[in-house]
Structure formats: C-alpha cells, structure tokens
Amino acid sequence: MNHTNAQDEAGRKAKPVAPKVKELIDRTKSVILATVDAEGIPNSSYAPFVQVNTTLYILVSFMAKHTKNLADGRKTSVMFIEDESATKQIYARERLTIEAAASQVERDSEIWNTVITKLKENHGKVVDVIAEMQDFILIALQPVKGSYVNGFGSAYFVDQNLDILEHRNDVNHQPK
Template sequence: MNHTSTQEEAQRQAKPLAPKVKELIARTQSIILATVDAEGTPNSSYAPFVQVDNSFYILVSFMAKHTKNLSEGRKTSIMFIEDESATKQIYARERLTIEASTSQIERDSEKWNTVVAQLKETHGKVVEVISEMKDFILIALTPVKGAYVNGFGSAYFVDENLEIMEHRNDQNHQSK
C-alpha cells in the first residue's frame, strides 16, 4: 500500500468525535427541511429550530407547503450544513442529514410552553408574535438515523442519538 492509500485508509478508519456533530448543530440557527406531499411531490424549505433533549422543534405556519406535509407525518429529512462563507471547500461542506419522525405538539401544553419559551430565548421577540397566530403549529422532529460528512472520504452513519456509528462507504472515491 502506498503512502497516499495509507493516509486515505487512516482517515476512513478514524471516526470524528460525536462533539463535532453537536458543534455543527450548535453553530446552526435553522434547519433545511425536505418533505413530500400526498402525491409524492418533494418540497424543500427551512425553519429556525431549537433542540430539546433528542428532538428538534420548529414553529411553522400552514401557509407554507411543508407544514401540511409535516403535520400529516410524511417522510421528512432535515439537514444542518456549514455556512458557505465558512467552508474551505464548497464540494466538501460539513453537514448532517437526518431522517426524522414528526409529531405535532398540542398548543398550550406543558411541552408547547417549554419549547416556545426556548424558541423566544433563541430567536427573539418574533416568536412571541407568531406563536400566538392560529396558523402556526409546533412540530417535533425526532431523529431516526442519518449521515454526517466532514470532508472528502469522511462520511459516517449516525444513530438516533446522533452518535457516529461507522464509516458510510468502504470504497474511496475513484479517479478516471
């Protein structure tokens, strides 16, 4: 095995520490959403979030297409991604993509009040206004499984607790 192959194998074998995943989430104020409607038509959007325990919570309006998809429990994927202005290589942006289950939180329940208070603390007074609007609902996005990428050849499966499980691909990128 030549020196380059040895380096690539060492990188592939070395799992990033779980704090890297948590640091990416902490640096992010909004998540990218991918949902599908009843006909299977995809929709992408975004929403500001807060994390409470192992779920991510978003306050979303029924005026947005994704809200109906989320409220009806359809397949959902969320993504946290490194800011373009901070990346060294646009093709290798650090990112975490998660398949998530969804559930609507009952308005004025204890969970609603706790999470909306955290949303207000994190995202400001606008949350106070929109949380009072009847078309806004609170959705919990709970991780099922996902993938974390932090560079070329550095992709890992993550579990529902966002812990790194294993390298995602046992093959290196191939050249022509």
C-alpha cells in the first residue's frame, strides 16, 4: 500500500469526535421530521427546535399532520443536515439522523416554561404568540439511536446521548 492509500484508509477509519455531532446540531435552527399516521402513511415536515440536555423540543400546531402523529406517540425520525449551499459535495452532505421517542409536555409545567423561554431566546418573539395558541403543543423528542455521516465511507452509529459509538460499516463503496 502506498503512502496516499494508507492516508485514505486512516481517514476512513478515523472516528469523528462527538463535538462534531453537537456542532451540527448547534448550527441548525430546525429539524426535518419524518412521521407516520395511524394507517402507516408517511409524512415529512420540519419544525424549529431547541435542545435541553439531549432532548429536542418542538412547538407544533395540530394544523400540521405531523403534530397528531407525534401526539399519538408514533415513531419518528429527525434529521439535521448540512446546508446545501455550504456543502462541498452534494452526495456527501454532513447529516445526523435520529430515531426518537415523542411525548407531549404538559402546558405550564416547569419544563414547558423552561423550554418556551429557550425557544423565545433562539427563535424570537413569535414564540410568545404561538405558545398561547391552544392548538400548539410542546413535544419532547428523546433520542433512541441514530447515525452520523460526514462524507463517503464515513458513517457512524450514534447512541441516545448523541455520542458516536462505532463505524457503521467496514465495507467501503464498491466500484462497478
């Protein structure tokens, strides 16, 4: 193996540090949501979010299909993805996909008040208005497991704490 191939191999096996996952989350203001309804019909959407510890919180309206799906406690997946305009390679955008357990937060509870304050800080005064509307509910999305990708052949399992566990696949992309 020549020096260049050895460097490439080392780069593929190098485990990214957990802060890379957290940096992607910190750079993002909204999450992409994937939910399913009672009939198993998929729905994709998005919602602004805040993070408290490892839990993600979204304030969503029942006027959106995803809200009923989430309120009914159905499985969900959330995705954080590098902005298209910032990526060097569209096929290898940095991304974090998480399976999450959804639960509704009781209105005016301590966690409701804490999260609403943080939502206002991050997303502005509009939160004051929508938090008072009765069709809006606060959903907690607790990560279960996921994957983090930061390039070709660079995919990793992520645990419920959003920490990198291990490389997802030791098999590299195969040429034709």
